[in-house]
Amino acid sequence: DVKVTQSSRYLVKRTGEKVFLECVQDMDHENMFWYRQDPGLGLRLIYFSYDVKMKEKGDIPEGYSVSREKKERFSLILESASTNQTSMYLCASREGGRDQPQHFGDGTRLSIL
């Protein structure tokens, strides 16, 4: 079975803090993704990675960065957290072909105070 694990289910941080969200997959998938999900806006892609040390901007990368030092781990970094980054963050992974499904973790609900 596919397993994508996000390190925290709930997280509360303060404005201006640097925040790290971690995601690990155990399927040896090449592709990994970070989304945020907000009511009325659906899922929006922040960043994705096709390989170790590679990253591509998604639709809303501003205020975020990512790191992929190992194949199984993809980290999302909020450089200086702001209240408008309060959201549900979802990590996904996908094996090689673009037409293969993405598999999601259970998400991190992040609140920025």
Place this chain on the structure above:
Amino acid sequence: EDQVTQSPEALRLQEGESSSLNCSYTVSGLRGLFWYRQDPGKGPEFLFTLYSAGEEKEKERLKATLTKKESFLHITAPKPEDSATYLCAVLGYNQGGKLIFGQGTELSVKP
């Protein structure tokens, strides 16, 4: 512009009352259409992939179908445990591997 629209936004059914959810899409060359189920506070769970018009996939009480403009998720004799938000996502040839998600249909099945 590529886009995905799901309807209705919310659907309330009685247990055993069959119905369908709709996913209409506009994309320049469909590469794949994906259905997911999402329970409150959880991540989306993959259900089906459809690749070409006329294709159908089934899993328990769910059946997904695909035409050139839309996909339907048919729910036959639903049970309360089928209550969830159902998401549709589309992959086109010009999207660089990125999925476009619909807003979802929130399904509630009452006993």
